[in-house]
Amino acid sequence: MTARPQPSLILGIETSCDETAAAIVRDGDVVMSSVIASQHDLHAEFRGVVPEIASRAHAEQITPVIQAALRDAGVTLGDITAVAVGNRPGLIGSLLVGVAAAKALAWSLSKPLIAVDHVHAHLYAGLLRMPGEAAPSPPLDATYPALGLVVSGGHTAVYSCESPTRIARLGATIDDAMGEAFDKVAAILDLGYPGGPALDRLASSPDANDRAFDLPISRLGRESLNFSFSGLKTAVLYAARGVPARDGSFPREAAALSDDQRRDLAASFQRAAVESIILKLGRVIESNAGVRALLVGGGVSANSRLRASLEAFAAKHGIHLSLPPLSLCVDNAAMIAGLAHHHLLGGDLADLHLQAHPTTSA
Numbered sequence: 001m002t003a004r005p006q007p008s009l010i011l012g013i014e015t016s017c018d019e020t021a022a023a024i025v026r027d028g029d030v031v032m033s034s035v036i037a038s039q040h041d042l043h044a045e046f047r048g049v050v051p052e053i054a055s056r057a058h059a060e061q062i063t064p065v066i067q068a069a070l071r072d073a074g075v076t077l078g079d080i081t082a083v084a085v086g087n088r089p090g091l092i093g094s095l096l097v098g099v100a101a102a103k104a105l106a107w108s109l110s111k112p113l114i115a116v117d118h119v120h121a122h123l124y125a126g127l128l129r130m131p132g133e134a135a136p137s138p139p140l141d142a143t144y145p146a147l148g149l150v151v152s153g154g155h156t157a158v159y160s161c162e163s164p165t166r167i168a169r170l171g172a173t174i175d176d177a178m179g180e181a182f183d184k185v186a187a188i189l190d191l192g193y194p195g196g197p198a199l200d201r202l203a204s205s206p207d208a209n210d211r212a213f214d215l216p217i218s219r220l221g222r223e224s225l226n227f228s229f230s231g232l233k234t235a236v237l238y239a240a241r242g243v244p245a246r247d248g249s250f251p252r253e254a255a256a257l258s259d260d261q262r263r264d265l266a267a268s269f270q271r272a273a274v275e276s277i278i279l280k281l282g283r284v285i286e287s288n289a290g291v292r293a294l295l296v297g298g299g300v301s302a303n304s305r306l307r308a309s310l311e312a313f314a315a316k317h318g319i320h321l322s323l324p325p326l327s328l329c330v331d332n333a334a335m336i337a338g339l340a341h342h343h344l345l346g347g348d349l350a351d352l353h354l355q356a357h358p359t360t361s362a
C-alpha cells in the first residue's frame, strides 16, 4: 500500500490521442485546474482520429494549454513539485509532443519528471476531487485491493489493482474497444463523430425499446475475462441495412430506418454492449473475492446506462464504486497528475531518456 501522501503540486500533461490537456493537482487528489483542448472538430470529417493531424494540433496547443492550466490554478512554474506526462499507450506522434514538453519543463525547472501509464491513470480519475469537495469515501487506504474497468475509444479491459500504481490486466477486448463500437454504430446510424454521446442520448429517450432488436451479448469462452464487440457491431449493421449479398452489397441504406427504428436499434445496441460488460465483471468478481472497490474510467464511463448498471452491480456485490464525474471520464491531464503523486511517493521517477510507447506495459 502506498505511504501516506506528502504535499505536492504536480503539473500533468496528456497528449496520447486527440485531446491536448494539462492540469495541476495538489497532494494527489485536489484538481486545482484541468484544461482540455479537444481536436474533435479537426477529425470529424474523417470519422476517426487522423494521427498526423493530431500530432500537429498537439504541437500548436501544448504551450497555451499548459499556460492556461497554471493560470486557472493560480500558480507559477516555480511552485510546481514535479512534471508528469502520460507516455504510454497512445498514438506515437501525439505522445511525443507531450513527452518532449514535459522533458523540456522538467529539465529547465530542475524538477522531477514522472512517466504515467494513460490507462492506469483512467482508473485513478474517480479518486480525484475538486477544491472544497469532501475527501473521497472510503479513504484511499480502504479502496484497495480493487477491480478496475477501463472503457474508452482505444481500450476495454479489466484489472486487478493492489494500489494506484500496482495494476495487472485480467482481460481485454479481442477486437474493437467499446467506444470504438459506439462510434462505429453511431456512424451506421449517421449520428456524427464521436458518436458515443449522441448514441447515448438517442438510446436514452423515454420511448426507446431496448429489446426491439435481438442483438448478441458476447460471452466468449465460459471462463473468459476478455471482451468482444465486433459481432455486436456487425449485427447492428445487418439490422440496419439487411444481410449483404455475395458481392458485399447491402439490400438497403440505413437511411431507410424510421426514426423510431433508429432509436430502438441504438437502445438495443447500448443494452447489449452494457450487459456484456456487466457479465464479465460478474465473472471477475467471482474469482477476486475480497476486493473493496470497482474503479472505472475512460470515455465510455460517461455512458448513462453503463453508469446506472455499474451502480447496481456495486450495490449488489457490496463494494464501493469509483466513477469519475463526466469531465474526468474523457482523456484529461488531472488523472495523470493525480496518479503521478503516487509514483513520486514511491520514488519512481523518469529521466531525460524517457520515451513514448504506443503500447501499454500491463
Ligand code: KG4
Pocket (backbone or CB within 6 Å): 017, 151, 152, 153, 154, 155, 178, 179, 180, 182, 183, 194, 195, 196, 197, 200, 298, 299, 300, 301, 302, 303, 304, 329, 330, 331
Ligand atoms: O477516454 P476517451 O476520451 O479516449 C480514449 O482514450 O479513447 O474515450 C473516447 C470514447 C469515444 O469512443 C466516445 O464515443 C466515447 O468515449 N464516449 C461515449 C460517451 N461519451 C464518450 N460512449 C458512450 N456513451 C457516452 N456517453
Ligand code: ZN
Pocket (backbone or CB within 6 Å): 118, 122, 152, 298, 299, 330, 331
Ligand atoms: Zn483515454
